[in-house]
Amino acid sequence: MSIADTIRAKLTQALVPELLEIEDQSSHHAGHAGAKGLPAGETHFAVAVVSAKFGGLNRVARQRLVYGILAEELRHPVHALALTTLTPEEAARR
Template identity: 40%
Template sequence: MPMAADEIEAMIRAAIPDAQVEITDLAGDGDHYAARVVSESFRGQTRVAQQRRVYEALGGNMGGVLHALQLTTATP
């Protein structure tokens, strides 16, 4: 069963409390999402490190329950 957008957002916010999170369902199937995550806590980190934090927040769901995630990270 696919993950709901609000579930993805909640997992990211739980791990990165100051994050502004925008989730978009790209295909309308609940399986392909885009996420934009903006957090002050990303400041000074490389994009790879920022994205790693988001993927860690999603636990083992990537590639399984969550099939595809187009991820953009930034600092405010």
């Protein structure tokens, strides 16, 4: 299973998202210190999540929630994770 698949499975199970987009941006970071010694790809991700579970949480609390869900992946091999975390109401206003 790829890292992106693992991220998708864990976030889907924990957050029951209305929208979940995962983009592997590793190719944009070739040669970056966090990518050294690892196979190409699956080190840098951008993740957008729309979930009712974010209701009542500020941006930092939402990010901490996602980081906790993905703690194992963030220890290794994921080096960077850019997050967009919205409630369904916030997403509808965009």
